[in-house]
Amino acid sequence: xxxxxxxxxxxxxxxxxxxxxxxxxxxxxxxxxxxxxxxxxxxxxxxxxxxxxxxxxxxxxxxxxxxxxxxxxxxxxxxxxxxxxxxxxxxxxxxxxxxxxxxxxxxxxxxxxxxxxxxxxxxxxxxxxxxxxxxxxxxxxxxxxxxxxxxxxxxxxxxxxxxxxxxxxxxxxxxxxxxxxxxxxxxxxxxxxxxxxxxxxxxxxxxxxxxxxxxxxxxxxxxxxxxxxxxxxxxxxxxxxxxxxxxxxxxxxxxxxxxxxxxxxxxxxxxxxx
Amino acid sequence: xxxxxxxxxxxxxxxxxxxxxxxxxxxxxxxxxxxxxxxxxxxxxxxxxxxxxxxxxxxxxxxxxxxxxxxxxxxxxxxxxxxxxxxxxxxxxxxxxxxxxxxxxxxxxxxxxxxxxxxxxxxxxxxxxxxxxxxxxxxxxxxxxxxxxxxxxxxxxxxxxxxxxxxxxxxxxxxxxxxxxxxxxxxxxxxxxxxxxxxxxxxxxxxxxxxxxxxxxxxxxxxxxxxxxxxxxxxxxxxxxxxxxxxxxxxxxxxxxxxxxxxxxxxxxxxxxxxxxxxxxxxxxxxxxxxxxxxxxxxxxxxxxxxxxxx
Numbered sequence: 001x002x003x004x005x006x007x008x009x010x011x012x013x014x015x016x017x018x019x020x021x022x023x024x025x026x027x028x029x030x031x032x033x034x035x036x037x038x039x040x041x042x043x044x045x046x047x048x049x050x051x052x053x054x055x056x057x058x059x060x061x062x063x064x065x066x067x068x069x070x071x072x073x074x075x076x077x078x079x080x081x082x083x084x085x086x087x088x089x090x091x092x093x094x095x096x097x098x099x100x101x102x103x104x105x106x107x108x109x110x111x112x113x114x115x116x117x118x119x120x121x122x123x124x125x126x127x128x129x130x131x132x133x134x135x136x137x138x139x140x141x142x143x144x145x146x147x148x149x150x151x152x153x154x155x156x157x158x159x160x161x162x163x164x165x166x167x168x169x170x171x172x173x174x175x176x177x178x179x180x181x182x183x184x185x186x187x188x189x190x191x192x193x194x195x196x197x198x199x200x201x202x203x204x205x206x207x208x209x210x211x212x213x214x215x216x217x218x219x220x221x222x223x224x225x226x227x228x229x230x231x232x233x234x235x236x237x238x239x240x241x242x243x244x245x246x247x248x249x250x251x252x253x254x255x256x257x258x259x260x261x262x263x264x265x266x267x268x269x270x271x272x273x274x
Numbered sequence: 275x276x277x278x279x280x281x282x283x284x285x286x287x288x289x290x291x292x293x294x295x296x297x298x299x300x301x302x303x304x305x306x307x308x309x310x311x312x313x314x315x316x317x318x319x320x321x322x323x324x325x326x327x328x329x330x331x332x333x334x335x336x337x338x339x340x341x342x343x344x345x346x347x348x349x350x351x352x353x354x355x356x357x358x359x360x361x362x363x364x365x366x367x368x369x370x371x372x373x374x375x376x377x378x379x380x381x382x383x384x385x386x387x388x389x390x391x392x393x394x395x396x397x398x399x400x401x402x403x404x405x406x407x408x409x410x411x412x413x414x415x416x417x418x419x420x421x422x423x424x425x426x427x428x429x430x431x432x433x434x435x436x437x438x439x440x441x442x443x444x445x446x447x448x449x450x451x452x453x454x455x456x457x458x459x460x461x462x463x464x465x466x467x468x469x470x471x472x473x474x475x476x477x478x479x480x481x482x483x484x485x486x487x488x489x490x491x492x493x494x495x496x497x498x499x500x501x502x503x504x505x506x507x508x509x510x511x512x513x514x515x516x517x518x519x520x521x522x523x524x525x526x527x528x529x530x531x532x533x534x535x536x537x538x539x540x541x542x543x544x545x546x547x548x549x550x551x552x553x554x555x556x557x558x559x560x561x562x563x564x565x566x567x568x569x570x571x572x573x574x575x576x577x578x579x580x581x582x583x584x585x
Contacts, residue, residue, distance in 0.1 A: 004375045011363060091358030095420065098322045098354070099376030100347035272325040 001101050005109035006116060018075040019121050023128040025071055026063030030129070034136040048237075052137055057160065059133025060126040060167055061237060064174060067125055068230060073206050076178050079117055080185035081199030083110040084268065089193045094273055103269045110186060111261065118178045122171050156239040166241070170233040173246060177230050180253030181206065184226065187264040190271070223248070226256055275300050275428050275459045276321060281330035283316055290316040292483035293330070298461050298476075303454050305470030305491075306463040307562055308480035310571045314463040315355050317480070318432045322352055335428060348378045351426035353434055357417025361406040365397065365416050368405060373423050391419040396445060410437035418446065422453075429453065431462040435469055447473050471558045481566040494561055497553045501534045503527045503541070504550035511546045528554065 009015055033040060033049060040049045048062035084107070087093035096106060158166070185202035192198055209227040212218040222228055229249025235242035276298035283291040291313040298304045308314050319325040321332060323340040332339040334346045359368040369388045373379045379387075392398045395415040405413065414437045421429060429450070435443045450473060454460050464470050470477060477494065479487040500520055505511050508525050521528040531537045538551050 001375050004371050008360065008371065011360075011367070013362060090361075091356060092360060094324055094354050095358055095372055096375055097324060098347055098350070098352050099372060100323070100344055101375050102344065270326070272319075274319065274325065 001096075001105050001109045002112050005113040009113045009117060015079065015117060018078065019124055022067050022071055022075060022121055022125050026059070026066050026125065026129045027132045029062075029066055030059060030132045030136050052133060054137070055139060056133030056135070056137030057130065057139050057163065059137065060129045061170065062133075063125055063129030064122070064170060064233070065231075068174060068177075069210075072121065072174075072178060073181055074203070075121060076114070076118060076182045077185045077199045077202040077206070078195075080110075080114050080182040081189050081197075081202055082195035083114065083186055084189040084264075085192050085198050086189075086195040088273065089195065097273060104265060107186070107190075107261070107265055107268055111183070114182045114186065115175070115179055118175050118182065119171075122174055122178075126167065126171060158237075158239070166236040169236045169241075173233040173236070173249065174230075176250055176253045177233075180256035181226055183257045183260040183264070187260040187267070190264045190268040224252065226252070228252070275302070275335060276304075276461060277333040278317075278321075279331045281317070281320065281332060282328050283313075283320060283325065284328045289483050291320070291327075294480065294483070294485045296478055296485065297488065298459065300459055301454070301457070302476050303450065303460045303474045304462070305474035305477040306461065306480065307467065307470055307477055308463075308465065309566055310465060312480050312566070313483040314465075314480060315432055318352075318354055318430060318463055321430055322347070322350070322354060324354065344377075348376065348424060349427045350430060351421035351424065351428070352430040352432075353417050353421050354430075354432050356433075356436065357413045357420070359405040359413065359416060359420075362404050364402045364404055365392070365400050365408070365412075365419075366402075368416065369420055369423060372420055379424060387423055387425075388419075391422040394422055394449060395419045396442075411439060411442055414438055415442070418449075426458065428459045429461065431460070433464055434462055435464070435466065443469065467559045467562060477558070479562055479565055486565045487561070491558070494558065495555045497555055499530060499532075500528045500554040501531045501537055502550070502552050502554050503529055503537070503548060505541070505546055505548050507546050510544070511541060514541065514544050514546060525549075 029049075030052075033053065039053045048058055048065055052059045052062050084093065087096065093106075097103065101109075181202070184205055185198060188198040188201040189195065206227065209225040213222060213225050213228055218225075229245055229252055232245035232249045235246055276296055278294055278296045281291055281294045281296075282289070294313075294317060296306075296317075306314055306317070316325060320327050321334060321339065323343040326340065335349060337346050339346060359365070360371070363371070366388055369391065370384060373384055373388070374381070389398065392400065395418045397412065397415050397419060400412070405416065408416065414434070418431075418434060421431065431450075434450075435446050438446060447469070450460050450462070462470075462473070471491070474491055476490045477487070478485055503511065504526050506525060508522065508527060511527055512519055512522065515527070515529055518530050519527060520530050529537065534551050534553055538548055541548050
């Protein structure tokens, strides 16, 4: 069933379209930044943007900062929201269950497919943005005289190997963040036959969380908001790496995965499939 | 093959299936009849473990369901409320995906089984176009092919001939009879009486969630005790058969008589010409109409008549 679910994922034109769009946004921004004759001031247009003009190999980090707040969760919500609800609406869920495929197993396969999609999307964004970044901005070798060094947010220079390691850490962290959010959408997907409804529900969660995060009065619940630690991956680019938020964030996302996957299972395993 | 005991399903305040005790024997071609909304589909879903019963027991192939569903379902092929497939993929890919999803379907034989199933339902020459571009009838055939993929011992089909043209209906009927001869028990639900009458050996009739009749078709279609005579000389016949005549409809006479051959001889001996003579039998349609009320898709002003309805 897991292999079937992955094959279905790969055979889906919609999935590739959303990945393509995710890769296009950073490319578009890169073109604008490269053709403008002034660097974006720090703090405008997402993290790292002002630094990438000096070294294109940092562009994947900037690209991740661009897609993370809206586009990536949107793609995740669409896929996860449709996971069970879409099959239920089209009737294919019935035929999977009478194969038979256990209900727990269906959910597990959906979760694994979701994780695969997130990894795939992020890796493709990183790879394409690395290509675009190096192409448009160079590797900074001309300016600094030292091949491929990057200055971390703390001002220390990073070697390409260190940069790659930190980028990998960021990818892992963002995958965990998206998985925590995606499981919420997956849970909503078991509640309804409308994939759109589940997707919108998940986006409502996202927006609510972002609003509360910006609100000082919501301080007591802030640590538990799903989006609270999403930007902590930036700490991978400090020197030394600032682990506190990263660890908190991973713990929080693990909690979301456990709680909402459990809720999805409890609901789906006992539900009438009509 | 299928036994249910006092099977009941309640959706909120609506009683969809009410204490149904079914008995489908091995080798049956069982027709499950009932008006629209009488609980047929809900019962089929319960048999397959999609919907959980409120109370009662189900046994499929001798094992309790839904507890041991995983052991039973690999030997059951089913079509539940219309076929379903992934619209952007072609028919063969769809079958391969469904086949691979469950246990006990060896990859080695998959291609062969898919071709065999497509062949049986008349789709062997289908090209690589996606299911989105299939006609309704083709989708129905594809759904049947999916049910046959694992050469099941029991077929549970919910309205299998929906969307098929008369030619297709006949093909499906012949296919089901052939499969039944090879040892597959067939259980199909339908509201098409003619379909069931031509295909099935036993029928169960459900009305508003209750099983009101379960019998073999040959027992049901007993003679009514009347003989139908079509004659160009009705007046002479009526005079001759005085007292035995039950009903007259122009040239057609319904006569109470035990033996059509003897009646024929009598009429002809007296010079009454006989165009047609036959034993009148109970028709499935009359039997079913007698034991059921109108379907739930008919909504009359009086609300008292309404009770069970599938949501």
